[in-house]
Every structure is written in C-alpha cells, then in structure tokens.
Amino acid sequence: MMLTPPLVVPILATPFGVVPLPEAAAGNAALATLFVARMRTDPRPTGQDPHCYRSGDDLLDWPEPAVRQAGAAILRGVCAVVREVNELPEAQLTALAVQARGWFTVVAPNGRVPAANYPLTAWCGVYCVAAPEASATRADSGVLRLYESRLGTMFADASTAAMRKPYTPGHYGWRPVPGQLAVFPASLTHEIALLKAATPLVLVTVRVRFVAPGQLGLARW
Amino acid sequence: MSALNVRPLFAVPFGEARLAPCERLNHELEALFLQRETEEHRNPSPSHIPQAETFESRFNLFRWSEPCVQELRRFMLDAVARMVIETTTLRAEDIARLKFHNHTWFHISRHAGSFIAHNHPLASWSAVYCVRAGESVPGQPDSGVLKFLDTRQGADAYIDPANATLQRAYALRAFEMQLTAGQLVVFPSYVFHEVAPFYGRDTRITVATNCWFD
Numbered sequence: 094m095m096l097t098p099p100l101v102v103p104i105l106a107t108p109f110g111v112v113p114l115p116e117a118a119a120g121n122a123a124l125a126t127l128f129v130a131r132m133r134t135d136p137r138p139t140g141q142d143p144h145c146y147r148s149g150d151d152l153l154d155w156p157e158p159a160v161r162q163a164g165a166a167i168l169r170g171v172c173a174v175v176r177e178v179n180e181l182p183e184a185q186l187t188a189l190a191v192q193a194r195g196w197f198t199v200v201a202p203n204g205r206v207p208a209a210n211y212p213l214t215a216w217c218g219v220y221c222v223a224a225p226e227a228s229a230t231r232a233d234s235g236v237l238r239l240y241e242s243r244l245g246t247m248f249a250d251a252s253t254a255a256m257r258k259p260y261t262p263g264h265y266g267w268r269p270v271p272g273q274l275a276v277f278p279a280s281l282t283h284e285i286a287l288l289k290a291a292t293p294l295v296l297v298t299v300r301v302r303f304v305a306p307g308q309l310g311l312a313r314w
Numbered sequence: 315m316s317a318l319n320v321r322p323l324f325a326v327p328f329g330e331a332r333l334a335p336c337e338r339l340n341h342e343l344e345a346l347f348l349q350r351e352t353e354e355h356r357n358p359s360p361s362h363i364p365q366a367e368t369f370e371s372r373f374n375l376f377r378w379s380e381p382c383v384q385e386l387r388r389f390m391l392d393a394v395a396r397m398v399i400e401t402t403t404l405r406a407e408d409i410a411r412l413k414f415h416n417h418t419w420f421h422i423s424r425h426a427g428s429f430i431a432h433n434h435p436l437a438s439w440s441a442v443y444c445v446r447a448g449e450s451v452p453g454q455p456d457s458g459v460l461k462f463l464d465t466r467q468g469a470d471a472y473i474d475p476a477n478a479t480l481q482r483a484y485a486l487r488a489f490e491m492q493l494t495a496g497q498l499v500v501f502p503s504y505v506f507h508e509v510a511p512f513y514g515r516d517t518r519i520t521v522a523t524n525c526w527f528d
Contacts, residue, residue, distance in 0.1 A: 143453060144511075203426040205511060207456070208463070208488070212473040233363050233430070240431060240506070242467060247504045249435035264430070280468055287365075287428055287511055312474050 110174035110276040117166035118272030123159035124222045128197045144204025152195040171218045171301050174276040189303040200294040206285035214279035214300040221269035225290035234289040236266035240282040327401040329500035331393045336496030340445045342382035347420050367427030373417040394525050397500040418523040429509040437503040437524035444493035449514030458512035462489040
C-alpha cells in the first residue's frame with residue numbers, strides 16, 4: 094500500500110530575515126573608521142566589558158553621512174522584513190511611524206555580547222560592518238545566536254534530537270556577513286557568541302517598533 | 315483595606331549549600347582533575363561545540379574510586395536528595411526506595427573559557443559544585459559568572475517604572491552567581507544556564523551533576 098506523503102508545515106514559527114544592504118555596505122569602511130575613532134574619544138561606560146565596546150543608543154541620530162546612509166538602509170531592511178511577514182495592507186503599513194534606537198558594538202577577540210532581548214520593542218536588527226574570517230577551530234565564533242524559544246524542549250529522544258531545520262531543537266546561529274542585516278523579533282533572547290579571531294567584529298544593532306496614528310500605550314524608551 | 319497577601323507562583327526552586335571546611339578536599343580534587351585533563355578522560359561526545367579553553371571530562375566522574383571523589387559524591391548527591399525532600403511531598407524513606415542515577419563530570423576553564431546556555435533533558439535535578447573559583451578580574455564582574463536564564467520568557471516584554479525594579483525573587487532578569495570554592499547550587503534541570511567567559515589567568519574548576527530517579 095502506498096502511503097501518501099504527509100503534509101508537514103512549520104507552525105508557531107519565529108520569523109528570521111536576512112537582508113543584503115549594498116547601499117550600507119558601500120560605507121562599511123567609513124563606518125568602521127568612524128566607530129574606532131569614537132571608541133577612542135568616547136569614554137567607555139563604567140562597568141562595561143573591556144572585550145566589548147557598545148556605544149550609546151543614539152547612533153541613528155548621528156549626522157555623519159555614512160551613519161545616515163547605513164541607518165536609513167537598515168531601517169528599510171527591517172521594514173522589508175516586517176512587510177514580508179505581515180498581512181497588513183500596504184496603506185496601513187506605510188501609515189505607521191517607525192521608532193528606532195541604534196548603537197554600534199565592537200567585539201574584540203575573546204569578547205562577546207551577553208544574551209539580551211528588548212522590552213517595548215517589536216523588532217531587532219543586527220547589521221554587520223566588519224567581520225573576521227570564520228574560526229577553523231571554533232564553529233560558533235562570533236555568531237549571532239538566537240536562543241531556543243519554544244516550550245517543551247526539555248524532553249528529548251532519538252526521534253527529536255536530530256530534526257531538520259526549521260524543526261531542530263536548540264539555539265540557532267547566524268554568522269554575520271559584512272553588508273548583511275539580520276532581522277528577528279526583539280523578544281527573542283540572543284547573543285553574540287565568544288569571538289575567537291585576530292580582528293574585531295563590528296556590528297550595528299537597532300531596536301524598532303511601529304506606532305499607528307493616534308496609538309497610545311507605548312512608554313518612552 | 316485588609317492586608318495584601320503576596321506569594322510567588324510558578325517559582326523555580328533553587329538550593330545552595332556550602333562545604334566547610336572545603337580546602338583539603340578541593341586541593342585533592344584539583345590535583346586529581348589536572349592530572350586527568352587528558353584525552354583518555356575527555357568527554358568523547360560533547361553535546362555542545364567544544365572549545366580549547368574548557369576541558370570537559372567524561373560523565374562517569376562519580377564512578378571513580380578515589381576517596382576525594384567519593385567524598386564529593388556524598389556531599390553533592392545528599393544535597394540533591396535534600397533538595398527533593400524540601401521541594402516535593404517525598405520523604406527520605408520514599409527517596410531511599412528510588413534508584414538514584416547521575417551523570418557527573420568536571421570542567422576546567424582557562425582564559426576566555428565559557429559554556430553556552432543549555433539545559434539538561436532527561437534529568438530532573440542538576441547541581442554545580444565549585445572546586446576553584448579562579449582569579450577575580452578587576453573591572454570584569456561577569457567573568458566566570460554562572461547565569462540562570464529567566465524561565466518566564468516574554469514576561470519582560472512590557473517594562474515601566476512599576477515593574478522595572480521588582481524584588482529579587484520576582485525580578486524580570488537572569489539570576490547570576492559568582493561561585494566560590496566549596497559552594498554548591500542545586501536547580502531543576504529544565505532551567506537554561508550558562509557560564510560567562512572566564513578571564514582569570516589561572517583556572518576555574520567545577521563539578522556538575524545531572525540526576526534522575528526511577
């Protein structure tokens with residue numbers, strides 16, 4: 094007897110978008126130079142990990158052309174992902190006001206960005222300005238690691254331990270590529286894994302939310 | 315207005331114990347573990363990406379016959395049993411009738427050694443004992459911190475001044491511990507936990523156990 098192939102679809106899925114941003118990538122060298130200069134002039138906040146510099150979250154307000162260009166491209170990229178996964182009509186989408194905060198991060202060798210998520214925020218974007226070569230000895234060096242968020246991950250047996258993507262249990266890793274933007278829900282706990290490389294990893298992170306005309310209830314960031 | 319009765323719901327039981335004195339035992343354990351930091355004793359099938367900075371032993375540590383290991387075994391497994399008694403309706407005689415299984419191993423971490431967030435399927439209780447805390451690094455309070463992730467995922471999605479400073483038991487953030495030598499923590503195996511990179515110039519040594527009963 095022939096068995097009809099079952100219909101298998103992902104449900105309760107987490108959207109994860111990767112967007113190439115050539116217009117931002119064209120300014121990556123200028124961004125990296127600017128960020129390194131600002132690291133030297135802007136004091137590191139007390140208590141900040143010496144292996145990881147994080148700027149203030151006003152990056153999107155900076156006037157430098159490379160920042161303006163990258164910031165605009167990143168927000169367009171976030172909007173493209175939001176548009177892709179939404180059922181809102183285009184007219185409603187375009188009527189939404191975008192609120193965003195952004196910062197740059199320079200992860201030094203042996204550094205990492207600890208796990209975080211963002212309250213009062215809908216989407217998180219991580220744009221890669223510069224990345225070292227992948228480590229030959231450490232597969233997860235410098236990856237953006239999105240934590241397992243599905244309930245019911247505690248019990249495992251042989252039939253659930255090696256499932257195919259997107260069903261694989263456990264964390265998901267994405268290796269930052271210069272010029273590419275990753276977009277995912279800001280509620281998702283994520284980190285930059287320990288960097289085993291000779292040169293730093295430079296990222297721009299944005300947290301974004303969309304406000305409908307007249308909408309109330311979103312506290313200030 | 316009548317008094318307001320506030321109590322925790324959906325709480326995670328978390329136990330702490332301390333071995334005192336611990337210096338002699340820890341000294342013996344440290345010497346033994348460093349001596350056996352070899353390929354023969356390395357975990358041959360690690361569940362996470364191995365790293366050069368952290369040595370993970372096989373999971374059979376409590377089957378070693380050395381007196382220092384057996385002394386630690388009694389301390390750790392007694393603490394787990396006490397945790398079960400404290401948090402369940404089981405009594406000591408009930409536990410005595412159960413078969414008590416464990417997987418137990420040691421970690422030796424050196425500069426930048428860490429362990430990613432994980433939990434332990436097919437176990438009910440886990441415990442970590444600190445043999446050597448390692449050097450504390452000025453300006454890096456997170457070095458080697460054992461961090462337990464908040465199980466109430468999404469609970470921090472809306473933060474305002476009225477829930478941003480909740481008391482520790484209710485706080486919407488990870489629970490962090492800087493273990494010290496002789497300290498033991500016991501927790502449910504479902505709780506995700508990680509070890510932040512250790513930046514000391516020496517070693518951080520811990521023993522971990524996963525326990526299950528039938």
